[in-house]
Amino acid sequence: MSRSVLITGGNRGIGRALAEAFLAQGDKVAVTTRNGGAPEGALDIRCDITDGAAVDAAFAEIEQAHGPVEILVANAGITRDTLVLRMSDDDWDDVIATNLTGSFRVARRAAKGMLRLRRGRIIFISSVVGLLGSPGQVNYAASKSGLVGMARSLARELGSRSITANVVAPGFIETDMTDVLPEEQKKAYQTQIPLGRFGAVEDIASAVTWLASDGAGFVTGAVIPVDGGMGMGH
Ligand code: NDP
Numbered sequence: 001m002s003r004s005v006l007i008t009g010g011n012r013g014i015g016r017a018l019a020e021a022f023l024a025q026g027d028k029v030a031v032t033t034r035n036g037g038a039p040e041g042a043l044d045i046r047c048d049i050t051d052g053a054a055v056d057a058a059f060a061e062i063e064q065a066h067g068p069v070e071i072l073v074a075n076a077g078i079t080r081d082t083l084v085l086r087m088s089d090d091d092w093d094d095v096i097a098t099n100l101t102g103s104f105r106v107a108r109r110a111a112k113g114m115l116r117l118r119r120g121r122i123i124f125i126s127s128v129v130g131l132l133g134s135p136g137q138v139n140y141a142a143s144k145s146g147l148v149g150m151a152r153s154l155a156r157e158l159g160s161r162s163i164t165a166n167v168v169a170p171g172f173i174e175t176d177m178t179d180v181l182p183e184e185q186k187k188a189y190q191t192q193i194p195l196g197r198f199g200a201v202e203d204i205a206s207a208v209t210w211l212a213s214d215g216a217g218f219v220t221g222a223v224i225p226v227d228g229g230m231g232m233g234h
Helices: 013-024 052-066 089-117 128-132 138-161 183-191 201-211
Strands: 004-008 028-033 043-046 071-074 120-125 163-170 223-226
Touching (some): 004 089, 013 201, 043 052, 052 089, 071 089, 089 120, 089 138, 089 163, 120 138, 120 201, 128 138, 138 163, 163 201, 201 223
Parallel strands (some): 004 028, 004 071, 028 043, 120 163, 163 223
């Protein structure tokens, strides 16, 4: 059955791979980004998730075209890395506004339709860093661990209506976000990955499409690491 799927941040990197994976399954996919450029076949919506009115307008457009969102993947995210003493209020606020508050805003709006449908899947893209911590990423790690508390609260709040809320915690995945890191830092990360390689966007798409599948209907409040073993035990 073709489901209404929304991927935030789906014009590149992990989000694009997610959108392509759901499209390949025959789902109706909407993608929201600031700059546009969704994959062929997806509904391409400009929507900055830090803007509440833009999020409401995006959902209205999706509901009109595809019906209420049944599967939400809150994927859009940014980094503003720097050591804590150099981290400005803006570095902190921008990351929290996008990664945490933006994800809350889309989850809240999606839950409205899912409650009426009495089913739904909410999937947050967190990070291994959310639970492990990482120097230079106080803002990012706080935003990503916040998603775990949010998902688990939603899982408890919405579970009686057959709505699941889960978290995927990627490790180091090769995308624009990680491409900008210095070579030395990349090598240091690689030594911490038992599988000895960086992840590909498809590794994340496999976990997310599984969480959205019928087979994962009894999985909620879970944090699924897809990190080559980097965060083992966390
Ligand atoms: P990219 O930087 O490649 O892509 C980020 C996406 O988010 C883009 O589509 C961008 O579109 C969108 N986006 C950013 N800010 C906003 C906003 N305010 N409103 C709407 N869309 C926005 O990132 P990745 O693909 O690497 O990462 C995707 C997710 O996975 C992020 O949440 C990231 O934190 C997480 N992650 C990534 C890891 C990695 O190693 N790559 C590891 C762990 C987690 P546009 O700029 O057009 O708005």
